[in-house]
Every structure is written in structure tokens, then in C-alpha cells.
Amino acid sequence: MKRVPMGGNRRIGIVIAVACIGAAVLAGLHVAHQDSAYPSTDSATIDAELVHVASIVGGRLVTLPVHENQHVHQGDLLYRIDPEPYALTVRQAEANLALATAELNNQRRLLAVRTAQAATARDQVTRAQANRDLADRTVTRLEPLAGQSFIPWQQYDQARVTRNNAEISLAQAHQQSAAADIAIGDLASATAAQAASQAALDRARYELRQTIVTAPADGFVTSLRVKAGEVLAPSQVLFTLIADDAWYAVANLREITLPAVHPGDCATVYSMIDRRTPLQGRVESIGWGVLSADSAGLARSLPLVPRQMDWVHVAQRFPVRVRVRAADPTLLRMGATATVEIRHGPACP
Amino acid sequence: MRQKSFCFFFFRKRRSLLPLVALDGCALHGAPSFPIAGAYFPAWMLCALLGVAVAVGLRAAFLMAGLDALLSFRLFTYVALGTLAALALWALAFGP
Numbered sequence: 333m334k335r336v337p338m339g340g341n342r343r344i345g346i347v348i349a350v351a352c353i354g355a356a357v358l359a360g361l362h363v364a365h366q367d368s369a370y371p372s373t374d375s376a377t378i379d380a381e382l383v384h385v386a387s388i389v390g391g392r393l394v395t396l397p398v399h400e401n402q403h404v405h406q407g408d409l410l411y412r413i414d415p416e417p418y419a420l421t422v423r424q425a426e427a428n429l430a431l432a433t434a435e436l437n438n439q440r441r442l443l444a445v446r447t448a449q450a451a452t453a454r455d456q457v458t459r460a461q462a463n464r465d466l467a468d469r470t471v472t473r474l475e476p477l478a479g480q481s482f483i484p485w486q487q488y489d490q491a492r493v494t495r496n497n498a499e500i501s502l503a504q505a506h507q508q509s510a511a512a513d514i515a516i517g518d519l520a521s522a523t524a525a526q527a528a529s530q531a532a533l534d535r536a537r538y539e540l541r542q543t544i545v546t547a548p549a550d551g552f553v554t555s556l557r558v559k560a561g562e563v564l565a566p567s568q569v570l571f572t573l574i575a576d577d578a579w580y581a582v583a584n585l586r587e588i589t590l591p592a593v594h595p596g597d598c599a600t601v602y603s604m605i606d607r608r609t610p611l612q613g614r615v616e617s618i619g620w621g622v623l624s625a626d627s628a629g630l631a632r633s634l635p636l637v638p639r640q641m642d643w644v645h646v647a648q649r650f651p652v653r654v655r656v657r658a659a660d661p662t663l664l665r666m667g668a669t670a671t672v673e674i675r676h677g678p679a680c681p
Numbered sequence: 682m683r684q685k686s687f688c689f690f691f692f693r694k695r696r697s698l699l700p701l702v703a704l705d706g707c708a709l710h711g712a713p714s715f716p717i718a719g720a721y722f723p724a725w726m727l728c729a730l731l732g733v734a735v736a737v738g739l740r741a742a743f744l745m746a747g748l749d750a751l752l753s754f755r756l757f758t759y760v761a762l763g764t765l766a767a768l769a770l771w772a773l774a775f776g777p
Contacts (some may be wrong), residue, residue: 345753359768363776372776374714374723499762602712604721669721671712676777
């Protein structure tokens with residue numbers, strides 16, 4: 333009598349148990365599938381781009397109109413370095429340029445003089461040529477007369493000597509003319525010196541302009557701890573500017589979920605500054621590389637392969653860069669903890 | 682929309698069962714990460730707590746109602762029921 337209901341109860345119990353366990357397994361599989369198809373992470377970080385504000389010139393900081401945490405716009409004056417040494421350098425460069433220009437004018441005059449001298453030398457050649465021709469004709473004329481003793485032989489000899497002298501004079505005049513032509517030269521040296529002085533002046537002016545540092549982008553002044561009077565080395569970073577024209581959430585997602593993430597995907601970002609406000613984001617890119625402890629090592633050394641026998645390997649995570657749409661600026665602070673949900677959440681209908 | 686209605690259901694019916702989530706109004710609305718004493722606890726931990734609570738609560742309720750006698754493999758059944766509750770919370774409140 334007792335066995336029949338017990339057996340019935342037992343059968344019902346087994347059916348219930350199998351149904352519950354089966355439902356739980358199915359639900360577990362479904363949730364696991366959903367979780368990998370719609371990845372999310374609660375260890376994301378709010379990120380933005382930075383500018384390490386520095387001037388390429390050094391000197392004493394004379395004006396510092398900005399203060400810590402202030403918002404600045406692109407082009408605003410951030411600080412000013414004492415311009416006096418650079419103004420003096422500009423003046424020196426201007427003087428050097430004036431000197432080079434004067435030297436160029438001087439060389440131009442000398443060039444005119446040398447050109448005239450060369451012309452004179454050419455005229456001398458013409459004269460020497462005419463003299464030589466005359467002496468030549470005289471010798472030709474006197475030669476038959478001297479042969480028939482119409483004139484003294486002495487006179488003929490003198491005519492030949494005169495012709496030889498005229499030949500030598502002509503050769504000398506040729507040489508002098510060639511030398512004078514070469515000596516004319518050009519203004520290349522003086523022009524180059526002027527160009528060098530001009531470049532030095534331009535550089536000095538550029539350095540003078542660099543004493544005024546303006547904001548390269550809209551953003552917030554951070555880690556500014558000095559006041560005017562500080563002496564800065566060239567290229568010394570005075571503070572960091574957090575650009576606020578674009579904000580990002582960097583979500584480290586496991587590699588197995590990356591096939592479900594595509595650039596352009598919608599994302600819901602919660603900044604934990606206010607965990608109730610969903611921010612809309614869009615996947616911009618997925619990181620192409622992270623440093624792995626297994627591949628770390630000196631590039632020129634041998635591969636560093638640890639001896640190990642790990643059976644369980646933790647999935648590598650890659651940073652997924654999500655651009656956050658314009659939102660309440662008080663929610664966006666660099667380094668804030670964020671939660672990112674890819675292709676789901678209230679911001680992605 | 683879905684989350685709001687779920688919260689409404691959640692608090693109307695089971696307020697006494699789950700004081701943990703009633704930290705600050707409807708804590709489910711917002712990021713699936715819960716700040717407790719300056720640390721963030723993930724949503725799945727809340728689901729697991731709910732699963733344990735549902736398993737224990739169902740055991741007590743079934744004992745009172747006399748349904749417990751019908752069951753066999755009780756441990757597995759209650760664990761499965763708790764798991765189902767936990768997964769249902771995840772799917773309704775935090776899932777896509």
C-alpha cells in the first residue's frame with residue numbers, strides 16, 4: 333500500500349528535479365551565449381588626450397594667468413617666459429643681417445670696379461693687337477727694301493725687334509685680360525652670408541615668439557604646482573592639459589569576446605561618478621597590441637621562455653577604445669572607473 | 682523601460698526578501714556595478730546572492746507548504762532553482 337504512492341512521489345520528484353536541472357542548464361547556456369555575444373566590462377577607464385605643455389625655449393616664467401583645474405580654450409594665453417634675452421638675440425641678429433647686407437652692397441661695388449678693369453684689359457688687348465699688326469706690316473714692307481740695300485740693315489733689324497716686342501705685349505695683354513675676367517667673380521659669397529644672417533634672424537624671432545605659450549586645444553589645466561618666477565629649462569613640461577574635445581572609455585575586453593566587437597558598434601558607458609546616467613558611446617577601435625609577459629625580453633637578447641606547466645591560461649584582454657558622445661562634463665574625468673556594455677544597455681536601443 | 686518595470690516588480694513583490702539591493706532607491710537602474718563601502722561589486726555577485734536566497738527561501742516555503750516531501754534529489758533541485766533565479770535576474774536586469 334505504501335510503495336505505490338512513494339513510487340509515484342519519487343517519479344514526480346525525479347521529473348521535477350530533471351526539469352529544474354535541465355532548465356537551469358539551458359538558461360546557463362543562454363546567458364553564457366548572451367554574455368559573449370554582448371560583451372561588457374566593469375573595469376573600464378575614462379580617458380582623454382593629453383598635451384604636456386612646454387615651451388621649446390627656457391627662461392624665467394614671468395606671467396602665469398592660468399591656475400590648477402581651470403578650463404582654457406584653444407589659443408588662450410597659458411604662460412609667458414621672460415622675452416628679454418630673446419629680444420636681445422633678435423636685435424643682435426638684425427644687426428648681423430644689416431652687416432651682411434652692407435657687405436653685399438660693398439661687394440657689388442667692387443664687382444663693378446672689377447668688371448670695368450676687365451673691360452680695360454680687353455681694350456689693352458685690342459691696342460696691343462693693333463701695335464703688333466703695325467709692326468708686322470712694317471717688317472713686311474722693309475724686308476725687300478733691306479734685301480736690295482735701299483735702307484740700312486739696322487733699320488730693318490729695329491723693325492723686327494719692334495715686332496717681337498709687340499708680340500710679347502700682345503701675349504701679356506691677353507694674359508692680363510684673362511686674369512681680369514677671372515677676377516670679376518660674383519656675389520655668391522656675400523649673398524650666402526646675407527641669407528645665413530636672415531635665417532639666424534628668423535630663428536631668433538621664432539624663439540622670441542615661443543616665449544608666449546598658448547593653449548593648443550580646449551581643455552583643463554592639471555598638475556600645475558608652480559607660480560610665476562620659476563625658471564624653466566627648454567622643453568620643460570610645466571603642466572598637463574587634458575583636452576576635453578573628445579572623451580573616451582578604454583574597456584579592457586577579453587580576446588574571446590573581441591569577434592563580437594566592431595568599430596562603430598554602439599556602447600553604453602557608465603561613469604561611476606554617477607552610475608545612474610548612461611552615456612552613449614561608439615566603439616572607435618580595438619587595440620592592436622599589448623605587452624605580454626611571455627614575449628617580454630630585450631630585443632637584442634635571446635627569447636625569454638619561462639619554464640612552466642600551466643594548464644589554465646587566463647584570457648588576454650585588449651583595450652577597446654569607445655568614444656563617448658558629448659555628455660555632462662562633470663561625469664567625465666580622466667581615470668574615472670567606468671562600466672562599458674557593447675551593443676546593449678539603455679543608450680543603445 | 683524594461684529595467685524600470687523590472688525594478689517596480691522587484692520592489693513591490695520581494696522587498697522583504699532582498700534588503701541588500703534596496704541600498705539607494707532602485708539600485709538596479711544604472712551601471713551593473715554596485716558601490717558598497719567604496720568598492721564596486723559586480724552584478725553577477727548580486728545575482729549569485731539572489732540565487733542563494735531563492736534556494737533557501739524556496740526550501741523553507743516548500744517545507745511549510747508540504748511540497749518538499751514530493752521532491753527527490755533535493756540538493757540538486759534547490760540548487761537548480763536558485764541558479765534559475767540568478768540567471769533570470771541577470772537576463773532581465775543586466776543582460777542585453
